[in-house]
Amino acid sequence: METLDTVLSYIYQNLDAIFMLALSIFLGIEVISNVPAILHTPLMSGANAIHGVVIIGAIIVIGHTEPDNYMALTLGFLAVVLGTLNVVGGFVVTNRMLEMFKKKKPKAESK
């Protein structure tokens, strides 16, 4: 009974997050469902860049680390670098892939 209580109160305390979770799952499915095969790769790459949002967690960790805890600072620094790699690399690679779709448009019309 006590565990059930804990679980229920945990759910209650995190109602917002659980709402968000449920809605986001549906949104993700809905948004992707009708994608032409050509866009699978750029889309995967774009989604890859978006989960780079984990960088925010890295910033929070290092931002609240004691300034003299060099071990934690170094690890946090590394986390920020890795997260930034994910974000910047992800968006730039996606953009490069998509640039190729953009280019051929005016040419196709001029023919």
Next chain:
Amino acid sequence: MGTYLLEISYIIASILFIFGLKMLSHPDTARKGNLWAAFGMGLAILTTILFHTKGTHAIGNHMWILGGLIVGTVIGWLMAVKVKMTAMPQMVSFFNGMGGACAAMISLLEFPHIDASQGMMTGEVLSVLAGLMIGTVSFMGSVIAYGKLDGKINDVKSPILTYVNLAFLISLIAIGAYIMMQPEPNSTMLYVLAIVAAIYGVSFVMPIGGADMPVVISLLNSFTGVAAACGGFLYDNQAMLTGGILVGSAGTILTVLMCQAMNRSLGNVILGAFGGAAAGGGGAVGADGAVAKESTISDAAVVLSYAQNIVIIPGYGLAVAQAQHVCHELEKALANKDVNVTYGIHPVAGRMPGHMNVLLAEADVPYERLIDMEDINDSMPQTDAVLVVGANDVVNPAAETDPASPIYGMPIIQANKAKSIFILKRSMKPGYAGIENELFFADKTRMIFGDAKDTLQKLVSEVKNM
């Protein structure tokens, strides 16, 4: 006021992520979608640094954060700009792994700070452990996938690995449960968890065939999304939560779509139906002693020039040889001779879905000349000649005729139904699935050996001189 601005900026960022993803799924708006999502990300990062507080403490250690952002930006930018189009898939895998590693490190750093006054059976601990596990698996898995696509790591196929992996998965859950049952945070067990997760990441991807790597990357991509969402739970951070879950669910659907394009189930891919049946090295002699016939370039040029309908079927070989521009030249030269040239695009040709479209678009091949598999198959019987450029498994008739073949059931482009077939290939080596292709030994098939770019170049000049 800062907190309000922070929360509002997180909502804006979340909306931009959703819109960005939506726009990314249409060719016309894709590029804008990517930029909007990037803008949302920039906004969320900026406001986090400026306004995030924990109790009364604002974000400190600005120099460290700024330094990390700059180092990451410079390296990431350079890598993304310099990577060749052929190496794009492994690049995505690499960046995905970095995100996973980032999530894992956050968990490692947060673990000692866990408040154990309520015991360890809390959502907070669960988020930290799940973030560490999933992030680490995603990181190691992505690194292996990167190595495989880059040709640095070979497949390790063994039926035992399935059970080994299952054992790893169970022990991961057991270690996690053990940590949660302790009264205090136990760092030693946390490291054990991280190490087991790392080994699992390796052994999870190891047995999966190289041809299935796109699916694996997409799957690991959604893993990293979930890992990021764990961080969102931990910090009660809306941007991380929506961004992470969005990628988690969208990535899962994308993975399923990719599997469908290959007519296989996800379980089938992960358990590795490609294992086992690898054929031998392959020579110029087929299974029943048939011999592949070679053609000279001028013979091929004659046939192509006097044909009415030609279909070019590109594959990974086109990407490796960077032959997309020459390929377009050949198409134009033939069009000048009133030959109708189209491209037959298999959904998984190359190393990733859409790989061929991206390459050919780079060479300015008009969009409407790229025909999907189903449509091109309808017109195959009326096709005078097909030109297979560096493709193999996607035109292998065994997928339709031989139930014993490991690729049986995968839809193919029915090149065997065309009147004549030219195959541009480096050698008789089997394709990625590692199996023989009987198409090469058919009576109407002619092989042209050599580098695709080189051969195409010669074909172009022959056709022009005709």
